[in-house]
Amino acid sequence: MKFLLRILDKVRPAFEADGRFAFFKPLFDAFDAFCFSSDETTKCAPFARDSLDIKRYMSMVIIGLLPATLAGLYFFGWRILPVIVVSYAAGGAVEVLFGIIRKETINEGFLVTGLIFPLTLPPGIPLWIVAVGMALGVLLGKEVFGGTGHNIFNPALVGRAIIAVGYAKPMTSAWIKPGARLWGNLGGYLTSPDAVTIATPLVQAKQQVYEPIANMFWGNVSGCIGETCAAAILIGGVFLLLMRIANWRTVVGIIGSFVVLNVIMRALSPEVFAPVGFNVLAGGLLFGAFFMATDPVTSPITNPAKWAYGIFIGCVTLLIRSLTVYTEGVMFAILLGNIFGPLFDEVVFRFRFRRYRLEI
């Protein structure tokens, strides 16, 4: 590491304002900051919302995502590694491009986006779709709003929504049968995507065929890369809750409202709504609740608003999942929640400050 530090310090002048490679300064800074602690402080949000700085924050989330990533690797094989690499490459390219155009430093935020995004995709997804989705997600979900901290929507979900609608076929059929042996699919990168495909539990649930709960919990089912293993998601998610990275109000709001509404609705029409235990573990509900809805930039700031936001997402997820053509509703529910988040905050502000206004 010392050796690398010496090299970086040696070439640094070339990247300063009047150096030969001044154009690539953002790229240099990003590499520098990734390897070593930066000597600068964060200049933009979300610094005000947590006592952590953005870099520590992002590395915690990545640690929290590791169990789910490893579970995906175990069940679906080496193929998910190139998926992640392509995601980082495409997102990074857009990020660097805008860093150069805007002459701003590149933010670590995309390290999280670049890992979350592939975990929400079917394991057999063609790599070029990964690249298109990630690039459009960063461009339309983040850069058009002015970069990290200014975005309304979760960039990973924007990218996923665009490819889910745009390439509906691969996004609803590129499933891989999870490995059932001790070593899972680890040995089998070369399982070609269309070799063994299998419907996800939520697709089967539309025909009222429900996967056993144990399989759902351990993740030995078909589904998106990071969403199948509930156990791994819970480990990472509880870690984030304990580190106070993810806000427990959002998570409890989502899962709690989902369970309550599901119990009521299933009592009313059991042929449309799946059993509660199955529904909570199926699809991306847990993954979305712990890792995506809790994104500090796109979720509300005040605590009552976080509750409202969580309850909104939980209810909308269940309704989309059970009553529409879509088998999964977490993605759209969180995007809708992102839209309403500021509104919930606004209502809370109005109530809190009404007293002061009356005095004026």
Place this chain on the structure above:
Amino acid sequence: MKSNLFTVIFAIVMGVVCSLVLTAVAEWITPRREANEKAERYRNVLEIFNIAVAEGAANQEIIKTFEEKVTIVGDDPANPDYYLYGRLIAIPAQGPGLWGPIEGLIGLARDGTTITAVSFYKQEETPGLGGEIAGKDFTDRFVNKKLFDTRGQPALKLVRPGRAKGDYEVDAISGATMTSDKVQALITAAAEKFKSKEAE
């Protein structure tokens, strides 16, 4: 400020001029518009019977060919029970789709049950999934299947892709379960309606 009288007169004159223009236009266009609507309906029927019509054929030509060869069965010529070409039959099939109405035609051979062709000429299903029902890949799957079983009951079923066997099963479109259900429903409805009308 102009006088009230002038304002009223101006408004009346404007109204009269505009309505005259619109009446003239309607007089000029209406026959053409009706011919267009008719020719479009006829063209779909001719295509089901596999009667060749040139790509850019004029309306009169289509209507003439149609009237020479095809008989409309039913009380309302705009919404007939079925069409006959010799002893070939074409049954209109319509019903709700997933996003909007679906309209189509089912062509039957002389025996009144073997399917010769199917078309869905109006649909607004999901592009890339349900929208594929309009494509030749899907409509060709119906050819030589049978609409009715030996007792004359509607028997054609859309089954999960890759599972179709025998004369009464057709592969549905993968990933488009909802649209396939709607198509199934409108085919069965059309078949039932045809049976009841044929019995009269």
Place this chain on the structure above:
Amino acid sequence: MAQAPVPIGGPTAKSTFLAGLWANNPIFCQILGICSALAVTTRLENSLVMGVALIFVIAMSNLAVSILRHLIPRRIRMIVEVAIIATFVIVFDQFLKGYYWEMSKQLGPYVGLIITNCIVMGRAEAYALHNKASLSVVDGIANGLGYAVILAIIGASRELIGTGKLLGYEVLSGNWYVPNHFFIYPPGAFIALGLLIWLIRAIKPQEDDSSQSGAGS
């Protein structure tokens, strides 16, 4: 209503034309006529026909309003303008129904909805009521053209990305290009239009932001 800087001595044909086409373009400067720009741009052909329809309607209604501008009583001028516009819109709609049946089916209600397009009414109010007939026609054509060009760009990009075709001909081969259906859905229209306006505003020097008028239908 935002107005482009008017040269001393009143507008000329050239300044009027350039204002409508670029400096004061109805779509990306005034953000008018967005509904139809979003709705009909799934294919390039539809966008072109819609553009032609709007050029025809604005030019003709501007002409009529401008000729009658000293006669129209102020109190009922809006109603008179709407009547004139509606007449021309219906004429065009009927013409499509008679002679371009397929196109008329594709555009559905959107030709009729030109009546409510703010651009047409806006030009009648802001320009034709105060300027002579010949200039008003130029203004109508320029604004219609400004609208048509934007529609054509959006229509072309949506059709190309969403289906791999242009005007119905395959441009990007199906052998290697997988169309992204997202862009023929309504949200694709919002994104295509938003990106285009973003791009143009990045190129075009911003004079005065306060002159931007609000959104309209």
